[in-house]
Amino acid sequence: IxxxxxxxxxxxxxxxxxxxxxxxxxxxxxxxxxxxxxxxxxxxxxxxxxxxxxxxxxxxxxxxxxxxxxxxxxxxxxxxxxxxxxxxxxxxxxxxxxxxxxxxxxxxxxxxxxxxxxxxxxxxxxxxxxxxxxxxxxxxxxxxxxxxxxxxxxxxxxxxxxFGEVNPSGKLPMTFPKKLEDSPAHKLGEFPGKNGVVHYNEGVFVGYRYFDTYHVQPQFAFGHGLSYTKFDYSNLNVLAGKNQATVKIQIKNSGKREGAEIVQIYVKQDKSTVERPEKELKAFQKVFLKPGESKIIELKLNADAFQYYNENQKKWVLEPGKFTIMAGSASDHILLNQTINL
Missing domain, CATH: 3.40.50.1700 (Glycoside hydrolase family 3 C-terminal domain)
Structure with missing residues (x-):
């Protein structure tokens, strides 16, 4: 139809x-x-x-x-x-x-x-x-x-x-709001502006960074995507080094169909001198698994995964402190987390 x-x-x-x-x-x-x-x-x-x-x-x-x-x-x-x-x-x-x-x-x-x-x-x-x-x-x-x-x-x-010949594994690269008025360009910003001028009041709070930080429930979240099988997340282990970290996590296909999952790693700075989003996607990896199969995948978080741009210093800055590393299947579906100090 x-x-x-x-x-x-x-x-x-x-x-x-x-x-x-x-x-x-x-x-x-x-x-x-x-x-x-x-x-x-x-x-x-x-x-x-x-x-x-x-x-x-x-x-x-x-x-x-x-x-x-x-x-x-x-x-x-x-x-x-x-x-x-x-x-x-x-x-x-x-x-x-x-x-x-x-x-x-x-x-x-x-x-x-x-x-x-x-x-x-x-x-x-x-x-x-x-x-x-x-x-x-x-x-x-x-x-x-x-x-x-x-x-x-x-x-x-x-x-x-x-018709099930292929098991879908795509994830949304954007947020689907429930209604247009929920989007940051309308909620915080001035779109479409006046006399050809628009002030971007939303700042860094665009996309999922807005929805997560302001606790606005979307229709479909950034990173959302279903499969004909089921994936289990376990054994998150984050090893902190000098201005970087290594993330290891075990993913198991607990369903009856071969499939692929895109594991998403988000980073949150618990305290910051500047306003930062609730969390930010900093790494992801696609893993293909047969029914019952599990794999441990490893993702690197380099210094830029923890930095923000300091407008006063006009450079990227890594502010020492506590960071929460989150693993999930979508920005609104965090399954595991661990805190580290850098």
Whole structure:
């Protein structure tokens, strides 16, 4: 379900814009994977057009298709522009253009809510280049996959994840706020400013540094990403040296599927003469594990992992003191921590 299921996106975006030799759409990817093993029904669901609102007829067709199916997959979200036959049509989700908000355009919220009600076994695949407001229906969705703009082979890749041939291991490189007003550029800053002038009042509190420090719960945190298996963290050991530290941690795949986990190491200075974030990502490592397998991984934290830029001295400074080293699977999911002195 969804026009993004059958729409090619390579011809938009600005610097990512290419005349691709070919592009596998999500719908084609599912057809390639399943072949004649299943009956695939497609419904457009919404129209991609300027100022387009929800289309009751298209929603009704999508609901009918979902109701008559074992499961439904909605490909929704954003688009670079509207008419890709025009090389310079990058009028929506593209560089050089500010989107008006984080909302789903084209009446997609109404579509998703109706389809979820018709068939609870619905997977929602988000297409786009950044956070999307999913607050209207997220609590009723059983599965959500972030597809971004996946490129020429994107349809095949998404199909393999949806049907379990590939175990996903991606992590969000940004925070998804629950609503736009929760973001630091709006909460602390002045975006979009006045008369072409914006003061960046948020300072260092951007991204997860803001959400963690100000205790604002996001929709999906920086570093968040699920797997079809489960990983256990244990035996964190941090050895402090001269202006550096070595982190060792044991990761075990306690599930039934082979998979990969991205271990994230955050650093917090317990007391500082300048205002610093609650914690900052300073190292990460991806580890591949078979079911039941465990590995001890080692990560180095050099001097720059503990430094901050001193505006008065105009240089990077390592202020001696106590630091907390945290290991987790996302910025809001810290599983182990240890304190050291430098």
């Amino acid at each position: 969804g026009e993004n299921a059958s729409r090619e996106n390579a011809m938009g975006g600005g610097s990512s814009q290419v005349k691709a030799k070919y592009e596998i759409t999500p719908l084609q990817g599912i057809k390639n994977l399943l072949g004649d093993q299943a009956k695939i029904t497609y419904a457009q669901g919404y129209k991609i057009a300027k100022n387009q609102q929800a289309d009751p007829q298209l929603i009704q067709q999508a609901v009918a298709a979902a109701s008559a199916s074992d499961a439904a997959v909605i490909f929704c979200g954003w688009t670079h522009g509207y008419d890709y036959s025009k090389w310079d049509d990058n009028a929506y989700d593209a560089e050089g253009v500010d989107k008006p908000n984080m909302n789903m355009p084209f009446g997609q919220d109404e579509l998703i809510k109706a389809v979820l009600k018709a068939n609870p076994k619905t997977i929602v695949v988000l297409m786009g280049g950044g956070p999307i407001d999913v607050s209207e229906w997220i609590n009723n969705a059983g599965a959500v996959l972030e597809g971004w703009y996946p490129g020429m082979e994107g349809g095949n890749a998404l199909a393999k994840i949806i």
